[in-house]
Amino acid sequence: MKKIIAQISLLTLFIACEKKEGEILPTTTTNDYSIIGKKAIITYPELKAEVFYISDSTLHWKTTDSAGNIAEGDEKVNYNLLNQNQFFINWIEIDGTTISQVVDTKSKKVITYLSYTDEESPRGKRTGIPIEGSFEFNN
Numbered sequence: 001m002k003k004i005i006a007q008i009s010l011l012t013l014f015i016a017c018e019k020k021e022g023e024i025l026p027t028t029t030t031n032d033y034s035i036i037g038k039k040a041i042i043t044y045p046e047l048k049a050e051v052f053y054i055s056d057s058t059l060h061w062k063t064t065d066s067a068g069n070i071a072e073g074d075e076k077v078n079y080n081l082l083n084q085n086q087f088f089i090n091w092i093e094i095d096g097t098t099i100s101q102v103v104d105t106k107s108k109k110v111i112t113y114l115s116y117t118d119e120e121s122p123r124g125k126r127t128g129i130p131i132e133g134s135f136e137f138n139n
Contacts, residue, residue, distance in 0.1 A: 033085035033105040040103075042110050044133040059089070108135045 035053040042049040047065040054060060056079045062072035075091040082088055085106035092098050098115040110133045118127035 035087055035103065035105060039138045041136050041138045042103075042133045043136075044112070044131050046131075049133075050138065059091070103135055105135060105137070109133070110135045 036056055037053065039050065039052045042051060047063050050062045052060040057076060058074065059077050060072070060074050062070065064070050073093060075093065077089050077091040080088045082102070085104060087103045087105075088101070089103060090098070090100045096117055100113045100115075102111045104110070111130065112133065113128060113130050115126055115128040117125060119125055121127045
């Protein structure tokens with residue numbers, strides 16, 4: 001009887017933990033690598049970004065480029081937890097600039113893909129560039 005109960009408990013645990021196809025992992029973690037509710041500095045070759053991950057649907061950013069120009073905004077974001085320390089975040093800014101990022105808080109790296117309007121581009125009048133940066137919490 002104990003063996004059957006143990007097997008049922010194990011099966012129940014397996015079913016509860018199994019990720020279904022197409023399912024997105026929960027958007028919060030309880031480890032030190034989570035970004036929700038935290039502030040960070042992302043340093044790219046040409047600019048620095050201060051980011052506040054307000055919730056799993058909102059962030060605030062402020063960038064300063066190498067010439068000292070400052071821009072900032074509040075964004076509605078799509079946020080997906082890839083694993084305990086990697087996050088995929090995507091948003092479209094008011095001017096149409098699209099930002100897609102993979103933030104790895106453990107390795108302290110960010111890979112960003114920017115897509116923006118470019119009237120000279122034969123690719124839908126848009127240009128995209130990848131940029132890599134470093135990540136550090138700023139709380």
